[in-house]
Amino acid sequence: MTEAPTPSETLATKMPSFWAGAARVFDVSLGEMLWSRRTVFMVLVTGGPVLVAFVVRVAFALDLPAFRVNDLVVSGPTIFGLMVWVFFLRFTVPVLGVFYGTALMADEVEDRTITYLFTRPIRRGAVLMGKYLAYLACTGFVVLPSVMLIYFLVVPSRGGSLAAGFPSLLIDLVLLALGLAVYGAVFAFVGAWFRQPLLMGLVFIFGWEPAVVAVPGYLKQFSIAHYLQGLVPHAIPQDGVVSLLAAVFREVPSTASSLFWLAVIWAVAVLLAVRAVEHREYVLDQ
Numbered sequence: 001m002t003e004a005p006t007p008s009e010t011l012a013t014k015m016p017s018f019w020a021g022a023a024r025v026f027d028v029s030l031g032e033m034l035w036s037r038r039t040v041f042m043v044l045v046t047g048g049p050v051l052v053a054f055v056v057r058v059a060f061a062l063d064l065p066a067f068r069v070n071d072l073v074v075s076g077p078t079i080f081g082l083m084v085w086v087f088f089l090r091f092t093v094p095v096l097g098v099f100y101g102t103a104l105m106a107d108e109v110e111d112r113t114i115t116y117l118f119t120r121p122i123r124r125g126a127v128l129m130g131k132y133l134a135y136l137a138c139t140g141f142v143v144l145p146s147v148m149l150i151y152f153l154v155v156p157s158r159g160g161s162l163a164a165g166f167p168s169l170l171i172d173l174v175l176l177a178l179g180l181a182v183y184g185a186v187f188a189f190v191g192a193w194f195r196q197p198l199l200m201g202l203v204f205i206f207g208w209e210p211a212v213v214a215v216p217g218y219l220k221q222f223s224i225a226h227y228l229q230g231l232v233p234h235a236i237p238q239d240g241v242v243s244l245l246a247a248v249f250r251e252v253p254s255t256a257s258s259l260f261w262l263a264v265i266w267a268v269a270v271l272l273a274v275r276a277v278e279h280r281e282y283v284l285d286q
Helices: 007-014 020-035 036-060 075-100 103-110 114-119 126-155 161-192 197-213 219-222 224-229 240-248 255-279
Strands: none
Touching: 007 240, 020 126, 036 075, 036 126, 036 224, 075 103, 075 114, 075 126, 075 161, 075 197, 075 224, 103 114, 103 126, 103 197, 126 161, 126 255, 161 197, 161 219, 161 224, 161 255, 197 219, 224 255
16 A cells, blocks of 8 residues: 655746746746836937937938048947947946846835745745746847847948958857856846845946946956957957947956856856845835
């Protein structure tokens, strides 16, 4: 005569694997994120650079002197490279990482739905991973097409070639996806471990990173932007004011070093975030 399975054994039998559980959460979370207020904010943020690109295209068509540095004409591909770095890698990607990453679990606590999530037959870590993958899909769906639109608006101007610049565009898209992944993982970790994670994230991206990237020394090695900078495929023109920017950002790591440390940061952040969600007791405010 066989013994009846215990409740814990029955639950373990019904519980899907980690990645199967994450896929279930991904399906639900992606729809919620796409129709959330954060996505409206994200569209507005990414729409700003597109509007700037349209203005640049008009200025190029009218041959305005705004894009001349000491009589040197700044080409369309150069403007595109600067826009990718200034508008996306240094602003849009970190901001989205903060607002989405810190909210992956905080929103569930605030909406008082985290108890329901954690009573489902899905591992806690799988819940976080599914929501993190939904964040990547949602932000990538909006950010990457906007960069492509800017590319087609700006690059053909002033002698630029769409075909010649296409390999750089592909690198830019991969770089932006990598930035979204790393920033999102870091701030998912911050949101899982700390109270007031949004404030900590904003201080990091608007305080710490701009300060350490702009000054010489080893402190910049403790910023994500430093390693993303080593992967940027665009050359900065060495003339006038723009050369000053090049001098500020001259200390960049190699491509191999950048990829290695970004992978390490991402892996450690994801593992620590999953561990935090697996072991933390979430207390709902009364």
